[in-house]
Amino acid sequence: MPFSKKNLPLKSKNISDWYNRLVIEADLADYGPAKGTMIFKAYGYAIWELVQSHMNKLIKAMGVDNVYFPLFIPESLLNREKKHLKGFSPELAVVTIGGGEELEEKLIVRPTSETIMYQAFSRWVQSYRDLPILINQWCNVVRWEKRTYPFLRTSEFLWQEGHTAHATHEQAWEMTIRAMEMYTKTYRDYFSLPGYVGKKSPAETFPGADTSLSYESLMPSGKALQSSTSHDLGQNFSKPFEIDFLDKKGKKQFVWQTSWGLSTRSIGGLILAHGDDQGLRLPPELAPVQVVILPVVLDDKILKFCRQIAVRLEENNVRIKIDERDDERLGFKINKWELKGVPLRLEVGAKELKSKTVTLVRRDSGGKESVKLNQSAAKIKSVLDQIQKNLFNKAVNNLKNNTREINDYGRFKTQMSGQKGFIQAFWCGAPVCEEKIKAETKATTRCLPLTAKKEKGRCIYCRKPAEHRWYFAQAY
C-alpha cells in the first residue's frame, strides 16, 4: 500500500485506511472499550467545542434557549408515537437494572428526545401565550452500532437537537427553514463545506415528520453525507402527546412542531472532505490551533522572539501554539502539524530574528511568504480568512465537477457504478421508481431544493412525465 512521507496511507489510494489511521495519528480520537464507542481526544473534542461555540450564537439569535432533558426514557413513552419508534427500535440500548434491582419498566437510553420532551410540552402548554416553545439541547445520544467508524458511525454520539412548538403551521414551517438556514451558514462559513439543501422524498423523510429538509455534502468517495436535518413535524406528535392550547378565540388547538439536529458526524465529514495525502486540513474557523509557531532552533533568543509573536497573535484572538518540544527535529514537527491540519505554520529562525520578520507557510496551498513582525497579526488574520475561503472554493468546485444532469438511465447506472457523485435527474415521484433505482444503483433521492423550478421532463426510470429534477447519490 502506498504511504505518504507521514506514514499515512494515501487518501487517493485507500480512503478508508487513510481515514482510520489519520483519526488516530492526528490525535483526534481513540476507540472505547464497548463496541461501537469512541473517545474524543482533546484535539478532536476542541473542534466540536468550536462548532458549539459558533452554533450557540446562531441558535441564540433565533431566540432558542438551551435546556437539558434526562438521558433515560421509559419504554412506554417511546412507544406512544409508533411511526417514529419504528425507525429506532433495532438501535436501542436498554437499561433493565437500576440500583441493584430489576426495573419494573425498562428505560431506553435516548436515541433522540422527541418523546421525553413532548410529554413535558403537554404539561407546559395551556394557552397561546405559552407558545412558541423554542429549545435546544447539546447532549449524547445512543443508537446501537457494532462497527465503529470514528465520528461517522458510533453507538454513542454527541449532537444538538432543537425542538420547537408553535401555534400555527406557518410558524413551524418558517422555523424548519430557519434552522436549515442556520446549518447552511454553519457548513459554509465554518466547515467550508458546500452542500445541496432541500426536502427529502417521503421514503427518506424522518419517521414522524411531514417534511424533512437536509443538507447533503459530497464526500471524496463520491457519496453524499446527510450532514444535518430539519423536520417539520406537523401535528404528528402533538396529537398522541396531547400538546394542545386554547387559541385567542378560546378554541382548543394542537401545536405544530419542528425538530432539527447536527451531530459529531459532521466532524467526520470535515476530515473526509478537506483532508489530503499529507493529513488533515482544518478550516481556520474550526481549527483548535490556527497558527503553530516552530522555532527552527531551540535557542533562548529565538524562543523569546516566538513568544513575542505569540503575544501579538493572542491579543488578536488567534489560537496559537509554540512547539517547544526538544525531542523532535524540525522536519518531524513540520510533518506532525501538517498531519494535524493546522492552517498556518510560522517558521522562526536566526534569519527571521535578525530581520524581524516571520515566515508563513500555508497548509492549504503550501505557499510561503515572509512578513514584517509589526504587520504580522493583521497579515496572519487576513491569510487565515483566505484559507477559510480557499477551502470552501475548492470544495465548491469539487461539488460542481461531481454533479451531473443525467437524463438517460443507462448513463445514470454507469455513473453510479464508477465515479458516483450527485446526479440531477427527473423523478416522477412514484415510490416504486425510487425503490428500483436504489436496488439497481444504490443511489437514493437525496433532496429537492425548495426553490427548484418546475420543468417538463420524463422520469429517469419509468419515462412518465416528471416535473422536478431531484438530487440522487449513494448515501454515506
Added chain:
Amino acid sequence: MPFSKKNLPLKSKNISDWYNRLVIEADLADYGPAKGTMIFKAYGYAIWELVQSHMNKLIKAMGVDNVYFPLFIPESLLNREKKHLKGFSPELAVVTIGGGEELEEKLIVRPTSETIMYQAFSRWVQSYRDLPILINQWCNVVRWEKRTYPFLRTSEFLWQEGHTAHATHEQAWEMTIRAMEMYTKTYRDYFSLPGYVGKKSPAETFPGADTSLSYESLMPSGKALQSSTSHDLGQNFSKPFEIDFLDKKGKKQFVWQTSWGLSTRSIGGLILAHGDDQGLRLPPELAPVQVVILPVVLDDKILKFCRQIAVRLEENNVRIKIDERDDERLGFKINKWELKGVPLRLEVGAKELKSKTVTLVRRDSGGKESVKLNQSAAKIKSVLDQIQKNLFNKAVNNLKNNTREINDYGRFKTQMSGQKGFIQAFWCGAPVCEEKIKAETKATTRCLPLTAKKEKGRCIYCRKPAEHRWYFAQAY
C-alpha cells in the same frame, strides 16, 4: 402553612417545601418521567452554562484540555479496582440489551469515569515525555436515586470530572491542591459562597483515593454541603490499570494520579444558600438575566426608552431582559422577577422618561436608587459588583455565626440536635470515635484545613490527646 406574597412557602418556616416549590415556580427545573430524573429548564440550565463558562477559563489556565469519553463502561472494567467499585455498586444503572439483543457483557452507565479513562491512559503513556496527562470532561453521570430533590439529588446529574496523571507524587499533590483552589475561586467569586476547605478523614475519603480534599459550605438547615472534591489518587489506579512509563533513567514507574469534580448539585447549594422568603437571589456572575427592565406602562415612548437603556447595557456585556408582556400587571412582574432572583430591576415610567433617568431596585437589599441615563451603564456594573460582594459577605457572616469551637461533648450533642452548623472540635483520629459521634449526633468529620496548626487538646469523644480541631457537621 405560611406563604409569601408570591404564594411561596416561607423559607424560614419550611425550607424543603420552599425549595421544591421555588425550583418549579422560578422555572429552573421540572421532574423527568423516570424515577430520580429531572429536566433542566432554560433558566436553570443557563446558570449551569455560566458555571461552565467561568470554570472553562480556570481549567484551561491550569493547562487542562477538555475531552469526551464514552458513557458505557463494560462491567469487567469497573470491577478492576475493587475498592473504588464498592462505593458505587448499589447505585449503578445497567444496560443489558443493545441493538435488540441480550449483551454478552453488561454495560454500566458511567457513575464516574476513572476506570474507562485509565484504561486508555495505560495505552497512551509509555515514556515520561507522555506526562503529564491533564484532561477534563463535562458530561452526564448516573447514580441511582429513588427520590428526586432537583439539583441536589438526582439519578442523572451533570458535572465536570478532571483527571490527571503525573510522573511524581509531588506533582500530583500539587495538582490536587490547584484543582481545589480553582473550586475555591469558583465558589467565592462566582457562587458568592464561602466554605471550609481541607482534607477528609480516612472514613470520608473517596474509595480509591489516598487523600480527598473538599469544599464544605453551610446550608440554611445548618447542614454541610460537600460542594466539590479533589482527590489525590496516589498509585491506586495506576497499578491495577498498569499505567506505567519509563522515567528519564529508563526505569519503569507507575504514574501518580488525581481526579476532581463539581456537579449541578452546586446549583442546589446556590439556591438554598442565597434564596429568601421572596424567592431566589442569584449572584450577578451566575445570573442568566442580570438586569430586568420593566416598563411601568406599555407605551411606545417608554418601550423605546427601555430599548435605549438595553442597548447601552448590552454594549457593556450586561445580560438584560425587557419584560414587554402585555398580559401581566407591573406588580405581578415585580414579584415574578424577584422570585426568579434577578439581581437588579429597572423600573421605567413617565417620570424616568421625562428626567432621562432610570430607577434601580436591588434584589439583595431592596435598595432603590435613581441614576442618569448617561451614567447608567457604569453605575449598574458597579452595583452588580456590590451585589456580588454583598451576597458573599452575608454568607461569610452566616458561616462565621454558625461555626463554633466546642470542647465539651455534651454541648456538641446539644448543638447538633438544635441549630447544628459547623463545630470545630478536637478529634484524636481514631475511627471508632468518629463512628460513635456519627451514630450519636449524625455529625461527621467534614474536613481538616491543610493549614491547621497543631494544638494540644483532647478528643471531644474519648478525651485522649488530640492535635487538631476538625470541622464537624451533619452532611446534607
